[in-house]
Amino acid sequence: MRVFLTVLVLIFSLQSWAKADDIKDLEIEGMSIGDSALKYFKKSELINDKTYYYKRKYAGVMSHAEYKLYDTMSIDIDLDTKNYTIVGLSGDIDFKDNIEDCYKLKKKIVSDFENMFPNIVPRSFNKTHDVDPTGKSTAEATEFIFKSGDSIMIYCMDWSDELTDKNRWWDGLKIYLATKEFNDFINYEAYN
Numbered sequence: 145m146r147v148f149l150t151v152l153v154l155i156f157s158l159q160s161w162a163k164a165d166d167i168k169d170l171e172i173e174g175m176s177i178g179d180s181a182l183k184y185f186k187k188s189e190l191i192n193d194k195t196y197y198y199k200r201k202y203a204g205v206m207s208h209a210e211y212k213l214y215d216t217m218s219i220d221i222d223l224d225t226k227n228y229t230i231v232g233l234s235g236d237i238d239f240k241d242n243i244e245d246c247y248k249l250k251k252k253i254v255s256d257f258e259n260m261f262p263n264i265v266p267r268s269f270n271k272t273h274d275v276d277p278t279g280k281s282t283a284e285a286t287e288f289i290f291k292s293g294d295s296i297m298i299y300c301m302d303w304s305d306e307l308t309d310k311n312r313w314w315d316g317l318k319i320y321l322a323t324k325e326f327n328d329f330i331n332y333e334a335y336n
Contacts, residue, residue, distance in 0.1 A: 167294035167321055172235045173211050177294070177321050180227035181205075181219055190221060190228055197223075198334045202231065202326065213237070215316070220326055231326040238314040239300075246300040246317045247284065253298050253319065254286045264288045273301070280304035293324025 168178045181190055189205070196204045200223060207217045213235065220232030239246040258266060266286050273281040285299035297320045303313045322330075 166292065167290055167296065167323070170296070170321055172233050172319065172321065173214060173217055175217075175219070175230060175233055177230055177233055177323055179230050181221045181230050182227055187228075198329065202329065202334075204232070211235070220322070222326075232320070232322040234318050234320040237317045239316050240314045243300060243302045243315045246302075246315060249317055250284065250286070250298055250300050253317075257288055257296065257298070261288055261290075264290065273303075276304055276307055278304060278306070281307055293327070294322065295324070295327060296321055 168176055170176060175184055185205070185207070189207075191203070194206070198204070198220075202220055203223055204218060204220050207219075208215070209217070211217060215238045216236040218232075218234045218236070219230050221228040222231050237246075237249070254266065254268075266288050268284075268286045270282060270284050272279045273283060275281070281302065281304045283299045283301050285297055287298075288296040298318070299320075300315070300317050302315050307313050308315070
């Protein structure tokens with residue numbers, strides 16, 4: 145029943161995106177790329193011992209607060225801006241022991257995005273996760289890249305049973321929005 149309700153809520157929330165021409169027009173739980181993170185969080189919630197840093201230029205923060213649709217929200221912020229501008233934003237829905245329902249929801253979301261953004265040809269791919277040396281943890285992803293280079297990625301993460309048992313990492317759906325600048329930083333600079 146939760147999946148059915150999640151699908152309905154997600155479909156209704158996506159309808160507000162129908163006129164979006166730019167990634168900054170999209171919202172996840174009321175937050176958008178380009179917003180000040182301080183609008184939604186206290187500075188102490190953003191910068192603390194659980195914050196992960198990317199070469200002290202950007203930082204990532206995960207929140208498990210009560211959200212309307214998502215189980216977890218993650219934001220990436222630009223530390224060089226006074227108001228901690230959001231440059232990456234994602235919402236996660238857990239699918240504990242139910243990856244097939246994740247794939248069904250992903251397919252529906254991708255179809256909705258294809259209708260909303262008919263001029264963008266999505267790119268779909270499967271990959272293993274680097275954190276799992278066995279190669280048993282896989283992601284099925286679809287990415288929409290705007291003319292600006294900003295992107296939306298929708299994917300289902302299917303963690304191996306070993307990593308789920310060891311780390312309590314649940315299979316799940318992620319919708320991720322990111323600016324071109326942040327994507328470029330992650331791809332070419334953050335881990336070099």
